[in-house]
Amino acid sequence: MARRALIMVEGGSNMLRYVQAARHLGLHPITLAADPIRYEYLPTENNEAIRVDTNSLDALIHECSRLSAAYDIAGITSATELTYATVGKLCRHFDLPGPNPTSIERCCDKFVQRQLLAEAGIPIPAYRLASDATEVERCAAEIGLPVVLKPAVGIGSIGVRLCRNAGELAEHTNYLLGGEHIWRSSPRILVEEFAQGPHYWAEIMGDEILLIGTSDFGPPPYFVYHQWSFPAPLSDAEHQRISDVSLSCLRALGLGWGPTNIEFRWTNRGPVVIEVNPRLGGAPGPEIVQAACGVDLFTEHIKLVIGDELNLCRSHPQTGAARFLVADRDGILDWIDGVSRAAAIPGVVEVKLNVEPKTPIIRKGDYRDWIGYIIAVSANRALTETILQRAVNLISWSITSIPARGEHEQICASPRTNAG
Template identity: 25%
Template sequence: MKHILFVESREYLPGIEFCKQQNWKVTLLTTTPEFYQKEKLAMVDDVFMVETYDEQKVVEFVRQYHARQHLDAVLSFSDLYVIPATAAAKAIGVPTMDPEATKRARNKWITRELCKQHGIASPSFYNAASLQQALEAAEEIGYPCIIKPIDGASSLGVKCVYNPQELERAYADYMENRHLGKGLYGSERLLIEEYIEGELFSVETLTCNGATHVLGITDRQLIGFPGFIESAGAFPIVGQHQDSSIPLVLRCLQVLGIDFGAAHTEIVLTAKGPLIIEVNPRMGGGPVHDLIYYATGIDLVKEIIKIHMGMPPELQPVHSKVAAAKILYATVNGTLRSIKQHQPILEQMDVKHFKVSKIGQQVKVPESNFDSIGTLVVVGDTESAARSRLELIEQQLEFIVE
């Protein structure tokens, strides 16, 4: 029996059904089993409590466990745990992304430095280890500018600031709230970077057997300015900028040394062309997987697991549609009591996914992507058709928050 180990994951344990359909043994390492959906956690064969925020402890556990229970793959679908997962996979010799490449991509400052050294277009930046350095960097770059953690996720701590007072508040707020859960803390170092105006996109790729496959480009829409919270997107987006964006992204992945697995690279399209914003050494978050699946029929989660298990991926589209998503948030703080659907959402033919979480829980006006309360995905024959239907269906929803 083949055996796969996950170092943490997303709460719904993506890919667990596929693994069990293949009759594979599944092991999960986590600090917090209660984080996961109970029905999905029940499908896992073995769950071990490990300090997954500690790379060396994960590597040592996996080495010893592999000696007793042979492992065929080690991976993580969580941005915050790709570093220990790749290090552990390399330690036992199973397919994985180069752990050093993972670290370079996860560290936004190192990514910026490499882009600068290799002439890859990206914003101007400084690495600040203190408030004083942040203030000096902002003066050098000029206001408005962006403050962001060098190893953050889901837009936590990312703000556009217009003066020293706003920078000081944003700096203090991040330092007081850099606990990411499960024992993880964001770095005390921050990037101060040039504010770039333009449209935000992401390029979705999968690398294996020495080749990087471009699955397509996702449009990313934001709310919450001066914060940056993802609110909507569509896939695939076709435009003239593809000719300049895709080669830029492929060059950046090569420079970082990303030689295996999924990558989700964010770019901003400016009047002068595309700029690299960040490279995430994992599958895109939020609704990106669903968008790719409903637009093309490619199940990216399944294909990622397959290449880790030494199987060839199937990346030929089954059909050609455009999928559009709306990430749902509360508009007031309180307890989410219920949802009114003026017309049953899932009964509408072009709705492919509609899920709301946190019923009965506290919700708030969003401060990061973590504050999402649900996702709605629709499909259409064209981008404009999908977006129009998405807007119309969203109007049929009403969230009751006390």
């Protein structure tokens, strides 16, 4: 009898968890990637990986057909939205459960997504599309400063910035169009009204809203997360309003199969949709969910992919939160200390570092600025916050700044400055 395999197309921040969940379900995970070497976890997990042009649907069909001679392909999926539409096409070709590729493609183009949401009457920020500096300036004048500039297609807040005045607008426009930003297609900039208010996110599987959390950001003009918390402190009426808007988004975009992550700002208009992502939220969102309510989103997504029955029942409802560790300067990370002591605090679920000592730190103003994160859970929000802060206070690090003239300045930053 052929071994059941799960095909994973490319990787992402969540890929390791998908691989581990697949193994737990008795599946043999196989990664198809244009450059498998870039995924450091593959050798350590002894995961089978095959080099293939993942931009070519024909190449992927050929490779999956070849693999089907040796394996029973139970399902095909991906941890990143960049290849998720292609995964949908592969699933249709091989008659396997999967997302609607047209819906995914429309959703991943933020301008098209905005159009579809607006047509459905869903509250969104005012927006315009620009392709050059003159159009950016005109669009910003029509909307009124401050505005948010972002690539029409992109992930992880890469290239996203709040522009509060004409100088910041010109500076970020030059950055996006001047060759520093890497475009996956022709340059198209979304110019948006800055929707001001508390930030919330909804995690959805199929058409079931699993939870609504809240987020805090670091200082502007960038949108680098400082903390995620679950559940969000909402009244029943506020929770219902976000839930209703979430389900309207699914209908407007033709989603409703598999995971969806939706971001909101609560403004004087109520919940305004900032972005709809046709995937699980990035790490450590799913990890908070599992720690706080016992639902393993990676396992449940794979069960959906292979046609098994889902189990989204919460086994132990608690409150959970993650604090991000973010460097306050560029340089070389000399050392980081206190991780084991922080991890030993009761209620701390995980302390994860994204970088090792002697790693260059070059801040980008997006998720790549995270040195790591801490997750804590408890019976209530106040206690979770206390546990989290205790853990943060135990962690410190040193960054050697490298000034332009060659002088090296050793700076030992306090944990409160870096992370809290």
